[in-house]
Amino acid sequence: MDFDSLTFQEVTRNFGRRRALNRVSLTCRSAEMTAVLGSNGAGKSTLLSIAATLLSPSSGTIRYGAQTAREGGAALRGRIGFLAHDLFLYPELSAAENLSFFARLHRVSDPANAVDAALRQSNLHERRDDPVMTFSRGMRQRLAIERALLHAPRLVLLDEPFTGLDDAAVAATRTRLSVLRDAGCIVLLTTHDLEAVEPIVDRAVVLAGGRLNAIEKGDGGLRAGYRRLATS
């Protein structure tokens, strides 16, 4: 089960009287990295949750290639990697145990090596047997990113991936994401940190009041474009 595009068609999501997403239409293709910007409460996390099949839209459709989430079922979920605001890590288990559990759950072939590689990649190898509750925020973030990418997903969804990371880690993560994108993944991430993403994203969109607008990469780069959009 594979697909090469993620399409939002007129997706709306309401929570009671609050419209979190308003007729959002967006297409992300394979080997493309899209940044979703917006102030707090603009609906970025909701957008990602819907893309991850954890929430269903109030109206509109989401397609993975040609299929909807319902048609894709469990196999589709196996092709999605999601880093949420909550890190999805068990504090009582060690880093290696956390990764091992999720690797097996996602049917990664050769889980032991995959876990090992992930730990080395994120520089957590020395702390592999320490319980996650002893990790700093930055270390947990790095581990959570590895957890999301462990099963080589086609669609990579990251909610504020650079939170709590120091400069070295930010650079490493940036490289990691670029490699993924070049290998053909569809990468969709949300962030406040425009500077961090600017070098690597292919395009940026802004969510404001539930509506989606694209930023033109004109003069002054992303930040200027964002400011233009915000003040218009």
Added chain:
Amino acid sequence: MQRLFLPLLILVAAMFAYAPLAIANAPFESTMLLVQKIFYFHVPSWFVMFSGAFLCAGASVVYLAKGSKNADHYAVTGAELAVVFGLMGLITGPLWARKAWGVWWEWDVKLTLALVVWLTFVAYLLLRRYGGPGSEKLAAGVGIFGAANIPFVYYSVNWWRTIHPKTTVVPTLGPGMRGTFWFCVLAFMLLMVLIIAARVRLERQRARVDELFLELED
């Protein structure tokens, strides 16, 4: 349904206006005399309660299977009917029991079953009220489990003890009583239909208001 509402309302009002007359004219039952007459309102209350419970369960199944918001409106209506009319039954029952058997409460099949079902749907309403967003789906699960529970509560309490007059109360009603009884049942059932119509309409209006709020943001 809109056009039928007013005529039906008038009919039901007339029936309830006549009911006390019918009840007063009905013959006295041999042992319990006047007190037994509470039965004309007590039993129909339970009919409505159980109808409400099954309505809630059925609508919950549809809601979970199809995601139809309309089904959810019927589900919450059923639950509220069950709670309100159940409460009426639970109040009229002990009033009758005190005079008829000398105790306010007995742990027999019908009473216990009714109490448990009532509690289940009170819990349903509490969940909807205090469960936060998304509690409609959770409540649907409770409604289905609650209805599925009914035969189990019945059998378990039945094997446990029994004192309540057997269901043969209805067939052994004297001819004069039978007519009044079914008249009251009909009145309650029509009242139930009215309430369902009004309540579902209220839910739909609420949903519509939410939609309007949302459209305002556009």
Added chain:
Amino acid sequence: MNFVRVVWLVVRKDLLVELRSREILYTTVFFAVSCVLVFAFGFVREGQAMDDVGAGILWIAVAFSGTLALGRAFERERQSETLRALLLAPVDRPALYVAKLIGVLTLMTAVEIVVVPLVALLFQAPLFRHLPMLLGLLLAGTVGFTGVGTMFGAMLARARSRDVLLPVLLYPITIPVIIAGVRGTSALLQADPDPAIARAWLSLLLSFDVVFITLALWTFEPVMTD
């Protein structure tokens, strides 16, 4: 994915997490013991337990500590929203239900291993006379209680007011389990034990288990998806 394999993976993970701190185990066992003691003070008059009280206290302790264990088990999944991570996995959702059920069941077994002898001791209840039948009743009853409780616990994991709503929802539904458990156990404890009656109650418990676990397997996915 192989249903059984997924169940085993998640159960193993839960047991591993619990073994690290043993928090839920110790607190639940202690709670069950306190429960029994409190009831002892309530029901023992002049040094003699009132008749037939052992069975009731046993099942009430199971029900109360079961509710506590369920609440704590799902509170743990709520911490880092790991329940969502499980829902995201390419597995059958009902397998998650079964895994959680087995996890809590294991915990309750540990609790009952402590509580049953305690009740036998404190209330001079001859609980070991018909041990297989008693164990059957306990197992069937605990499965029924936990089966419904796991469903509701999972449902409420992300709801507001979940702490108080779990018992509010759970107790009315599990009343047949309590009645059957207490009456069945009483039939075994009374001066003239009646295994036939206990067997009848056992069959009620087993049908309850089958019906409600089937219902839970059917409704788990639609209820848990947003």
